[in-house]
Amino acid sequence: MDGDQTPEEQVEIGESDETSKFDDNVELTSVFSFSLDQRIMEGCVISAVLEPDGQETIVAVSVTNKVIIKDTETSLNITETIRCIAAAPFGEGYDCIVIGTDSSVICYDVHNNLTVFRNDVPDGVNCFAYGKLGDLEEAIYCGGNCCIWGFDKSGANTYWTVTGDQVTTMCLSDYDGDGETELVIGSPDFEIRVFKNDLMRAELMETDEITSLAHVTSGCFAYSLNNGTIGTYVLKERQWRIKSKSNVSKIFNFEEQGLMVVVWKQGKVDLRFAHNGEVLSRDSVATPVASATLSRDKENPTVTVVCLDGKVKGFKVQKATNGAIDKTQQLIREFGQKKHNLMVRNYRKSCNRGASSGMELSNYEQEEQLTEAEKDRDFRIPADTDVAVVFIVSCETQLLSLRVEASHAIPIRGVLIFAEGLFEGESYIWIPPNEHQSRSVIDIPLVIDKDSTNDLHTKVFLGHVDSSVIYTTSIKKILPRFCRFTLLNKEFEKFFYMPTCFVKFKLSPRAIKLSEWVSESFTIDSSLVEIFDENEGDFKFMGLRPKHEKSLMFSIDPAEKTFTIFHDDIETVGAMVQSYSSFFQIQNMESVAHFPDVFKEAEEILEEMDPMTEVRDRLTAELQERQAAVREVLIRAEDAIAIDTIPNARKFYIRLKANDAAARQAAQLRWNNQERCVKSLRRLNKIIENCSRLRVGEPGRQIVVTCRAAIAEDNKQIVTKVLQYGVSSQ
């Protein structure tokens, strides 16, 4: 996909076309610092113009759940737990603060001290993005749990759609460079999804949870992952990525200069080129960062970093003052280092061998002069030693393994696989136990949880058991997307469990050579692939761990020209439909789905939704009642103390204790109910999303829209029909 083999901080120097960059002599300078004197909640800092013609000020949320505004004594108390905060220019020339809590969106006008609107969002809001999306009016977009809401300045709901997982970060960016902005969202399920209006345009599989997104320029956005990776996508392709051990807090973009500022949670702040991620200038703050904001003053953009302990520091990008000298020095040093590295390759410490035979004699040349005895002493391995890395399927155990095999029976001293997002960390290491040092074949089981392609950068250490210098080979292997399935072998018919669920769609005339898609996406022996081109019959696949009890079957009916995928896991089927359609570039595709369990679940949720809301209202009322009682008793108890009637006070305090317990219980009940309610809703959204993914393009979007309308209009019975047959069947 991209040039970088293993993502790393790659500061390449010496590319001839980049001489221009010396003109961009800019650096980060610290411009101000002060303290908010409050501990700040992570991620909850914005800058906003709160008065007409006012200055931009910092607004943050303290860990005690208060919204604090810099330089004012007042702080807003919000009863619900705040999750995120944003500024939206809903006032006449000034901003309103939009607060996302665990159950609603509150828009508050500080200037007039009034709540502009307050909308219930059952599952809470995790992030905001303000702006114009496609042909819709400007609105504030709220990312919730598996769904996205949009509200305009009056609080009217202008947008709603579902997505595969929680939305943790969003940005509005022109993803494909067509002049219209798209909504880019990031989720903990490693995916970046792009919505054009409410139609999902693209899914970009990443290697870890997405933690932040930022618009860079038209057709380009930046992202960051939980594992410390940052990178950019330009016109649908990843342009560069860099991994480090720290986590990104925020990314800001300086479009005119082609620069971006990355603020890391550990306190680093760096200025990078947007086109290759190279660092121009670094600075830092002393304590861990809560969040950062960019002032919108075009003339004088300032990045304000707010630390968890309330310390605030501002940074400005400006022409380097004394950086020039340091920079040339640094460049010289980098070149020197590079030259040095090359030199070392050429020149080996020859002196120990007693030969001062001229230092220009290269390593390689010198090699020829070594006697056999000397070579033996080094425990060398034969020069034509080959290392084979192949995928092996063990049918008996239904397990996919990576087999590493060295020729000449050279012992494998270790295997190191770098693969993003496949293992717990970024790598898997195998080093033989002491008692089995001399194996030259090793199978490393791959138990994969996700349908995603992955590059395995395999390094194999070869060498004799007692040798301390070992030969290393690097081999890159691509793991196919649906590597958890393999074509069923006749002998292992017993491992085929006929799936009950399926999705059926018309064979596209574009999909002539099905074998091409199959051989790219599955681990299949290339000699067997051709059978898929016959376009007829049933093809049975065996599931591999952890899908060892879930089989897969393709059924192609040439008479009706239909393709049916039988499999019980709706998400995997969805992924296959999407993979199939993108492989053959199919824009729109209808399908018929048959997932009885899923549809039944959806029905159940729809049925219990009404009673659940009722119960919730009742419980809320009850809770309020209890709380009022507590408050009353508390006041009476304090009064009793004030007038010195201690026995009464004691009585009230005892009563207070009872009331308090009751109130707590009510709160707990309500919380439990709420939790269940939210869970079912989340599940329902997820089901709609999954079903929409069984179709491609417009039919998929229609499902989301129709289901949403049906639920809103209380026309619930049609929901499962839509999920099953699509919208056009109505």
Place this chain on the structure above:
Amino acid sequence: MQNYSRTDFAQVGTTNRGCMKVIPAEKASEFDVIVVGGQNGSLICLSRKSNDTTVSSYLIQFLNRAHLQIIFKTQPGYPIQSLALGGPQSSKKKDKIFVASQNTVRGVNRRGKTFFSMETNMAETANRMFVRGLDVVLTGRKSYSRYRDSHDSNNYLCTEDIHDVVSLVFEEAWGAREYTSVLACGNSTLQVIEGNNLAYEVRLDSVPFTVALFMGDGGHTKMMVLYGTKTGRLGLVSLPQGGGKIQWEIDTTSGACVTTIVCHAVTGGPFPDIIVGKEDGLIEIYTIDETDHPHLFGTFSCDESITGISCGNVASKTEIDIIVCTFTGWLFSLAKTSRPMIENLPVAANFNVKMQQLRSEVEELQSKVNEERLRYEEITKRQGGGAGSTFFHSFQVHENFEYSAALGAYNLTIELVIPIDFVVVQSQLPIRLMEVEKNASVVSEVHQDGLNPWPLLASYRCQANVCRLELRVQASEGDSGVINLYVCPKIMPKCAQITTHFIKALSSHMRSHDFDSSRPLNILQFTGNFSIAEAHAWLHNLLPNVPSKCPPADTITNNYQCSANGGTQLQVTYSKGQATFRSDCMTTICIIRDRVSEQTMKMQIRVEVACELNQDSVDHCLKLIHPKVMAMLDIEKDKLYASALKELEANNDNVFSFLSPTNAKLLRDHDSIWERAEGVNIEDSGVLAVLENLMMARAKLMGKSKRGRIEAIRDLIATDYNFENVQKLFKSAMND
């Protein structure tokens, strides 16, 4: 050091410690020159450029030609271990270069002519050298020799490893005192050698690694010596005849090993300043006041371990440059930025030309390497059929594996001449990897399971151009075993080197000088048919910093102090057929019993074990650890109070009007309390382990059940810890 800036001079290949010096100019009109000896055995002399001579050399990988020219370079040979300047005693000028490699010393004059060569009869490689007048002092790993006018005059064999040596300046006024040298020894002492004998030793708290004469000549008494330790401490000691005295000892800004100390006036004060170079790349400057006490002036960081520092008028007649040499061979100067940079500072146009030049040089080299690579491939192909063998690069892995008492963990640094690609850490014993701020590489751990038998297996993938990697690992007291590192540099054809390190069972024990026998002691005694060497081997496997060879004595006594649990101690006395361990900590005794029994079993030596436990030692141990636990619990509690008070402050106008003094103080200290509480975690701190281990060890030694007790300790720490309670808990466990 805001106003100091770095100017790179050259890169000369890897260097050993103390192999770079600045030679003062001959005439006032000339500049001082730099001389540096590399591990490839070549001696290079550089000076500030006066005319445009271009020297093309592959030996010097990089030379900042705008600034420097080569005066001479000698042929490579055996690695240069040490370099010193000397001159006739009569003249003040020291411009003769003395170079030690293997067991020979060569004298080279400033034009590159060898005028003197001396082959010594030392059995070891001469690691450190000190030259003054006609005297050449050399030290190997264990031996000390002084040659006067090439004649072997004094010898001394040290029982410990010698890290550095200096000799006191010999003046007529000394009277009867013999030629006196100071050795920095591995048992945390400075040994003062007068003539052939050890006069006395000065006991320090940590191992001295570098010694230097105070103010370059020993100060006004000529008997003052500066020392720098492996733990990053700097001290001054006065060494008159009869006994020495530590004047002061301070912490430097980091805990890394002090590799070089130089005294030279650079800040313009009345006295020479102390410039300290360290293993982690920090350079620190201290000024000296009238009372001989140091004050930190500034620091500079260069991310590579420093091997040499020297000062002189290298680039400017008026200002002193600090010249620094690093392990990987970078030679650079630190100079005040206030003065105009060296006249021919590359201005933009000039600079681009220069860059172009460098770029083409790099390209040329690149193609040369590619060519060779192809040639190599052809050769291997031609040989074919398994007849030939692959080619390995040999590269040097410069490693340091050291227990740090302050962190309670092992510090491991790896330094290569070429950038590191990745490092795999494989451990036989359960260890924890700790976060090191400086280390920017990406860590990934693999869990132990059916396929992976190793308790710890982790990969560190490095960022571009990283030649130095710092790791930190923590092991539980009592665990011992091997850690293997697979270091793979960015080099083609790819190869890796395996290096091995040992973690000792009693790794947190440090050599100490005293033993307090009034403490309640547990005594463990082994008697049987074993030699003193065997007993020494047990010790070698148990404790850090025990020399592998047994010292020649009939009875050996060593004292240790534990740094992790509040300072319990251990005394080991062993002789032929008997080994006695005395400690106030039952955990230590228990570990020793297990480990030594294991080894005697393996070697099939029949020993009798006698163990005498003192129950009072338990209370004593609890008392030692108590302040640590309390401090941690207190800060945690203060943090909660401070937060609550902060909330109160936010809701009230004038909180200080009604808060009690204690609470008001907590509120005022809110920020500093949070700062102090940062990173304090009772689970990670190891105090819990100290208590648990003590409980387990006692149960084990007395054959009692320890069921439920560990949980009880955790409970107690979490709920209501105080000294009486924990004492009660241990007592009740005793009575079960």
